[in-house]
Amino acid sequence: MSELKKEDFLLFLDHVTMQFGGLVAVDDFHNGVKPGELLGLIGPNGAGKTTVFNVITGIYTPTKGRVYFAGMDITGLRPHIITHLGIARTFQNIRLFHNMTVLENVLVSQHHALTNSDADRILKKHGMPVKRTGRFWFWKAILKSPGYINLEKHMVKEAEELLEKVGLLDVKNEKASALPYGMQRKLEIARALATEPKLILLDEPAAGMNPQETEELMEFIVRIRDEFKVTVLLIEHDMKVVMGICERIIVLDYGKIISEGTAAEVSSDPKVIEAYLGEWENVS
Amino acid sequence: MPMEKRLSTKTKIYLTIGLIIVGALLLWGSNYWLESYGQRILKLIAVYGVLAVSYTFVNGITGMFSLGHAGFVAVGAYVSALLTMSPMEKEMSFILEPLIWPLNSIQTDFLTATIAGGIAAAIFAFAIGYPSLRLTGDYLAIVTLGFSEIIRLIALNAQNITNGALGLKGLTEYTNIWWAWGWLLITVVVIASLTYSSYGRALKAIRDDDIAAEAMGINVFKHRLLAFVVSGFFAGIGGSLYAHLLTTIDPRPTTIGVFLTFYLLIMIVLGGLGSITGALIGAALFAILSEWLRIFESNITIGSITIKGIPGMRMVIFSTLFVVTMLVWRRGIMGMEEITWDKLYNWLLRFRKKGQTAEPEPKRGDVDE
Numbered sequence: 001m002s003e004l005k006k007e008d009f010l011l012f013l014d015h016v017t018m019q020f021g022g023l024v025a026v027d028d029f030h031n032g033v034k035p036g037e038l039l040g041l042i043g044p045n046g047a048g049k050t051t052v053f054n055v056i057t058g059i060y061t062p063t064k065g066r067v068y069f070a071g072m073d074i075t076g077l078r079p080h081i082i083t084h085l086g087i088a089r090t091f092q093n094i095r096l097f098h099n100m101t102v103l104e105n106v107l108v109s110q111h112h113a114l115t116n117s118d119a120d121r122i123l124k125k126h127g128m129p130v131k132r133t134g135r136f137w138f139w140k141a142i143l144k145s146p147g148y149i150n151l152e153k154h155m156v157k158e159a160e161e162l163l164e165k166v167g168l169l170d171v172k173n174e175k176a177s178a179l180p181y182g183m184q185r186k187l188e189i190a191r192a193l194a195t196e197p198k199l200i201l202l203d204e205p206a207a208g209m210n211p212q213e214t215e216e217l218m219e220f221i222v223r224i225r226d227e228f229k230v231t232v233l234l235i236e237h238d239m240k241v242v243m244g245i246c247e248r249i250i251v252l253d254y255g256k257i258i259s260e261g262t263a264a265e266v267s268s269d270p271k272v273i274e275a276y277l278g279e280w281e282n283v284s
Numbered sequence: 285m286p287m288e289k290r291l292s293t294k295t296k297i298y299l300t301i302g303l304i305i306v307g308a309l310l311l312w313g314s315n316y317w318l319e320s321y322g323q324r325i326l327k328l329i330a331v332y333g334v335l336a337v338s339y340t341f342v343n344g345i346t347g348m349f350s351l352g353h354a355g356f357v358a359v360g361a362y363v364s365a366l367l368t369m370s371p372m373e374k375e376m377s378f379i380l381e382p383l384i385w386p387l388n389s390i391q392t393d394f395l396t397a398t399i400a401g402g403i404a405a406a407i408f409a410f411a412i413g414y415p416s417l418r419l420t421g422d423y424l425a426i427v428t429l430g431f432s433e434i435i436r437l438i439a440l441n442a443q444n445i446t447n448g449a450l451g452l453k454g455l456t457e458y459t460n461i462w463w464a465w466g467w468l469l470i471t472v473v474v475i476a477s478l479t480y481s482s483y484g485r486a487l488k489a490i491r492d493d494d495i496a497a498e499a500m501g502i503n504v505f506k507h508r509l510l511a512f513v514v515s516g517f518f519a520g521i522g523g524s525l526y527a528h529l530l531t532t533i534d535p536r537p538t539t540i541g542v543f544l545t546f547y548l549l550i551m552i553v554l555g556g557l558g559s560i561t562g563a564l565i566g567a568a569l570f571a572i573l574s575e576w577l578r579i580f581e582s583n584i585t586i587g588s589i590t591i592k593g594i595p596g597m598r599m600v601i602f603s604t605l606f607v608v609t610m611l612v613w614r615r616g617i618m619g620m621e622e623i624t625w626d627k628l629y630n631w632l633l634r635f636r637k638k639g640q641t642a643e644p645e646p647k648r649g650d651v652d653e
Contacts, residue, residue, distance in 0.1 A: 080504070083498075083500060089499055097489045108502070112502055
């Protein structure tokens with residue numbers, strides 16, 4: 001493998017290792033996501049894919065190595081700060097705010113811009129624009145000042161525009177828990193997009209879907225990537241799913257990167273076939 | 285799905301102002317219509333309302349299981365009581381040990397004392413919340429319960445501040461209808477305004493799924509603490525009103541201890557956890573029933589038979605009613621819903637349609653337009 005430069009990447013994991021006691025869940029991960037690409041992270045169950053996500057989003061602090069995002073060192077920052085800096089995620093098992101409406105679910109994702117002064121300080125230090133100016137939003141929210149009412153209107157407008165783009169505007173006043181499964185997946189992606197991310201991490205978005213639904217969802221992901229100009233990192237354990245849409249694929253097995261390249265390159269790599277496809281072929 | 289009709293914001297504001305004026309007129313009228321006993325219940329409803337709404341903000345809306353509300357009520361009650369008593373009264377009540385300076389020489393009006401009580405309770409809420417809000421669920425419940433007991437035990441033992449077990453007696457009954465209902469109005473307006481803002485949505489998101497809320501950029505700890513402090517402030521306000529309604533405050537568990545927390549818990553669960561109107565309904569029911577059920581404790585005469593009253597019977601009946609209510613409405617009377625103008629309006633429309641469409645009988649689906 002040729003030498004990787006972190007400047008070429010939007011997100012770069014520099015020799016990241018994550019250890020839980022004796023178990024090495026992620027072993028010396030040295031790769032990243034390039035700006036604008038749709039990268040697939042695949043591997044059999046238990047390969048450490050979700051752990052990689054949790055390291056990126058700040059749920060875990062890596063045992064070794066650093067995580068860089070858009071020129072900032074984000075290693076060890078708290079999850080809400082990382083979200084504010086521009087990384088949003090979805091969850092493998094859908095985690096919507098079930099007692100809230102579809103619209104409210106999206107509105108929640110806009111709240112962080114009001115309160116994250118710690119994260120804004122990091123953005124300022126790196127010369128990046130802060131998301132929303134103004135102070136004392138808490139008091140303005142209680143007193144319903146004109147500034148706050150305008151903000152609220154603006155937030156609802158943005159949220160409705162977003163829902164229209166993903167095709168959920170008709171159900172905006174439904175409870176999130178009342179939506180069918182496929183729509184809940186879409187709403188989770190919409191909710192992540194509402195945080196205005198540069199990078200969006202999707203953790204097995206096709207889990208529990210039939211092949212036709214999966215195909216629709218993959219088209220949807222490509223569409224939002226183009227429409228919202230976000231970079232996408234996608235986890236999937238079913239290799240067939242990502243073959244069609246990902247420009248680059250990283251294969252993980254037992255916490256190690258065993259292969260990297262285009263779909264064609266990866267699927268013809270003997271190491272991948274041995275670790276993954278071989279076993280898979282035998283089953284089917 | 286039928287489209288719900290919505291009223292304009294302007295109409296809703298007018299309706300709300302109208303409701304407040306009608307309510308104020310009724311309260312003014314109650315001075316003439318009700319005897320002092322009835323007025324007392326009316327005041328009790330408002331004080332319980334303040335406490336229940338502030339409690340449901342933490343337990344229902346933010347979804348933290350706190351059992352420490354009575355602690356904040358106690359702080360508010362003691363602080364305000366110490367501020368409204370005159371230096372003479374203080375000298376007469378503190379017979380075992382004199383009250384420390386400067387508390388022994390200051391006296392303020394009721395409004396200042398109430399706000400001071402609220403601020404003191406908010407400071408306590410911050411101090412307790414900061415270490416304990418990293419916990420969730422049952423663990424948080426135990427820790428907050430412990431903290432409220434600590435506050436009560438301090439009140440019991442800090443003889444030269446709280447007068448120990450003797451308590452503070454002979455407070456002036458400042459809590460009249462206007463103070464009680466005025467503070468209830470402020471509490472409901474502030475809590476509702478906060479709940480229906482971006483902050484309220486963040487708190488509800490934390491209630492539904494704190495991991496997802498954190499992933500959406502919400503500082504979960506900070507927001508939990510914020511809710512706790514706001515709730516503590518209004519608990520302190522309620523404590524001040526409570527003390528000046530009872531005119532006596534002492535550190536027994538039944539006055540400001542764990543029993544008060546449980547009563548409040550009954551109110552908010554009965555009304556519907558997470559609903560402000562539900563908390564108000566729960567508070568009103570609790571205040572009315574716990575007084576009205578007293579008739580079962582006195583002798584009842586039906587014809588020639590006299591049933592002897594049993595002391596404590598009202599709580600047995602109350603508990604039975606509570607259990608039955610919870611079996612019928614498993615999420616409380618209101619659930620997580622609120623009574624809003626929109627809902628009342630739609631309900632009224634449906635009610636009217638039913639009456640109008642009795643003869644022509646349009647097809648189903650048309651009715652829902």
